[in-house]
Amino acid sequence: MTFDERDLISRSRSGEIEAFDLLVRLHQDRIYNLAYRITGNREDASDAAQDAFVRAYQALPRYREDAAFSTWLHRIATNAALDLVRRRPASTHGELHPEVPAGDNLEAVVDRREITRRVHAALGHLTVEYRTAVVLRDLQGLAYGEIARILQVPLGTVRSRLARGREAMRAQLTDLVSAEG
Amino acid sequence: MTHEEARARLSALLDGALPDREAVQVEAHLEGCSSCREELAQLRTTVTLLQEVEPMKAPEGFSAEVRRRIERLAQATQHSPWTRLRAALSWRSWSWRTVTAAAAVVMVGVFAVNLLREAGVPGGATRVRMPELALDVSKVGEGARTLAQAVPPSAGPGEPVSMRRVIRTGQMAIEVERFDAAASRLFAIAEGAGGFVADSSFSDEDGVPRGTFVLRVPAARFSEVVAQVEKLGTVKRRQISGQDVTEEFIDLEARVRNLARQEARLLALMDRATKIPDLLAIEGEVARVRGEIERLTGRLRFLANKVDLATVQAEVSQKPKKSEGALWDFKQTLERVRTAFLNTVRQMLGAAESLVALAAALLPVALLGALAWWLLRRGFRRADRIP
Numbered sequence: 001m002t003f004d005e006r007d008l009i010s011r012s013r014s015g016e017i018e019a020f021d022l023l024v025r026l027h028q029d030r031i032y033n034l035a036y037r038i039t040g041n042r043e044d045a046s047d048a049a050q051d052a053f054v055r056a057y058q059a060l061p062r063y064r065e066d067a068a069f070s071t072w073l074h075r076i077a078t079n080a081a082l083d084l085v086r087r088r089p090a091s092t093h094g095e096l097h098p099e100v101p102a103g104d105n106l107e108a109v110v111d112r113r114e115i116t117r118r119v120h121a122a123l124g125h126l127t128v129e130y131r132t133a134v135v136l137r138d139l140q141g142l143a144y145g146e147i148a149r150i151l152q153v154p155l156g157t158v159r160s161r162l163a164r165g166r167e168a169m170r171a172q173l174t175d176l177v178s179a180e181g
Numbered sequence: 182m183t184h185e186e187a188r189a190r191l192s193a194l195l196d197g198a199l200p201d202r203e204a205v206q207v208e209a210h211l212e213g214c215s216s217c218r219e220e221l222a223q224l225r226t227t228v229t230l231l232q233e234v235e236p237m238k239a240p241e242g243f244s245a246e247v248r249r250r251i252e253r254l255a256q257a258t259q260h261s262p263w264t265r266l267r268a269a270l271s272w273r274s275w276s277w278r279t280v281t282a283a284a285a286v287v288m289v290g291v292f293a294v295n296l297l298r299e300a301g302v303p304g305g306a307t308r309v310r311m312p313e314l315a316l317d318v319s320k321v322g323e324g325a326r327t328l329a330q331a332v333p334p335s336a337g338p339g340e341p342v343s344m345r346r347v348i349r350t351g352q353m354a355i356e357v358e359r360f361d362a363a364a365s366r367l368f369a370i371a372e373g374a375g376g377f378v379a380d381s382s383f384s385d386e387d388g389v390p391r392g393t394f395v396l397r398v399p400a401a402r403f404s405e406v407v408a409q410v411e412k413l414g415t416v417k418r419r420q421i422s423g424q425d426v427t428e429e430f431i432d433l434e435a436r437v438r439n440l441a442r443q444e445a446r447l448l449a450l451m452d453r454a455t456k457i458p459d460l461l462a463i464e465g466e467v468a469r470v471r472g473e474i475e476r477l478t479g480r481l482r483f484l485a486n487k488v489d490l491a492t493v494q495a496e497v498s499q500k501p502k503k504s505e506g507a508l509w510d511f512k513q514t515l516e517r518v519r520t521a522f523l524n525t526v527r528q529m530l531g532a533a534e535s536l537v538a539l540a541a542a543l544l545p546v547a548l549l550g551a552l553a554w555w556l557l558r559r560g561f562r563r564a565d566r567i568p
Contacts, residue, residue: 015255017248017251017252017255020248020251021244021247021248024243024244024247024248025244028239028243028244028247029236029237029238029239030236031239032237032238032239032240032243033236033237036237042240046239046240046243049239049243050243050246050247050250053247053251054247054250054251054254057251058254112233112235113235115230115233115234116233116234116235119230119231119234120234134231137196138228138231138232139231139232139234141232144196144198155198159190159192159193159198159199160189162192162193163189163190163191163192163193166192166224166227166228167192167224169227169231170223170224170227173227173230176230177223177226177227177230
């Protein structure tokens with residue numbers, strides 16, 4: 001199945017919900033991942049990602065095609081997720097930083113699942129700003145320019161937030177880093 | 182570049198996101214700084230770890246839930262009158278073809294109306310009539326009264342209008358189909374109103390008969406007569422005036438009363454006079470007073486006549502005969518088309534001018550509205566700004 005995204009967008013604009021449904025299915029995993037990594041729990045992630053798509057549907061008439069649709073979605077979703085995080089500052093990143101079981105052996109730690117678990121946990125220790133920068137760059141794979149547009153900050157700010165965020169991640173993951181390195 | 186500065190740039194260096202000049206400087210620092218080399222290596226490993234994170238799947242039924250929320254939202258807004266109004270006014274819903282077609286229909290309509298007017302089809306005559314000429318009988322009377330009241334009032338404002346003495350004069354130029362018929366109608370009108378034709382003149386130059394008729398009719402029926410006269414044909418010119426002579430009237434009557442009293446006293450004196458010179462002197466004075474009384478009452482009678490009988494002066498001319506015989510007067514048709522065309526253009530320019538004026542008038546309101554709208558929207562839009 002191949003879809004012409006532009007075609008889907010213009011059909012969604014004219015109110016064809018089927019077309020928008022397809023757009024949601026195409027992007028839902030990436031957007032859900034983004035929301036999960038910023039909010040730190042499944043419930044908030046699901047809410048934020050849904051919010052993002054609903055907002056995107058409403059804002060679709062204002063979407064100009066000078067930015068990639070996925071970047072545009074990322075911006076809306078980032079804002080939606082940050083809204084949730086700021087509204088519920090008390091919500092802990094419970095799922096994000098489970099205690100590392102004592103006496104873990106290295107083979108298990110290097111397992112990809114374990115890396116995922118540890119990274120998610122480490123993200124929970126970062127401030128929202130640093131976490132968002134790291135998530136957008138290293139987990140979602142966006143370019144500096146795109147991140148600057150999504151966060152509405154200058155490139156220099158993206159660079160410095162990312163540097164600090166990565167440094168904090170390195171500190172959180174020291175054991176893994178030395179094991180890998 | 183210091184050690185700290187270089188260290189802070191390692192992350193960006195890793196992504197090749199440093200400006201060339203800075204990148205060269207950081208590389209140079211790395212040559213001689215083993216701790217920075219170690220840091221860079223660890224950062225690289227960290228990034229590799231991050232990139233290894235397993236992507237997750239959106240939960241089951243995610244897209245269905247999004248769809249349900251959108252549909253519920255659409256239902257909520259679909260029925261609000263505000264949304265419907267916005268949809269109706271939205272430019273998107275008006276195709277260019279519709280707008281162009283509507284404009285074309287309007288223009289053809291305006292042109293057709295102008296053409297019909299030029300061709301003299303019903304409506305042609307009314308176009309020539311000036312708006313105020315279409316006034317009805319009562320309005321004409323009111324007009325005269327208003328004029329009369331414009332004259333400085335001598336009596337108090339409470340005095341009823343009926344006590345006012347106004348000389349009413351109407352002058353009009355009328356173009357009629359047939360002069361003879363109009364002339365006899367004028368006589369009939371004057372007599373029917375209890376008046377008469379005081380003066381009439383007639384000429385027939387270039388085969389176009391014309392004449393002037395002065396009608397004197399009771400003041401009370403002035404408006405009625407004016408209306409009847411105007412029905413004879415097309416009014417080309419018209420002037421209605423009212424001269425308020427109330428003050429002069431009151432003044433004259435007072436003076437006549439005074440003189441009459443003076444005359445009575447003189448006559449009484451004359452009865453008692455014994456000497457001839459006295460008698461002669463008194464008699465001379467009586468004659469002077471009497472003469473003055475006569476003069477003033479004459480003026481009063483003249484005014485009363487003018488007030489009682491209004492004057493309607495009608496200049497009647499026969500409409501020039503259209504060239505007959507020819508089956509079709511091409512020049513005339515061309516002229517009509519030209520005039521209709523110019524009228525349409527003129528009206529369009531007028532409309533455009535009005536539109537510009539309207540826009541200018543509405544600009545401050547629109548700006549305020551836009552500001553309010555923007556402020557209102559800003560609150561909602563915060564979260565989903567478009568990159």
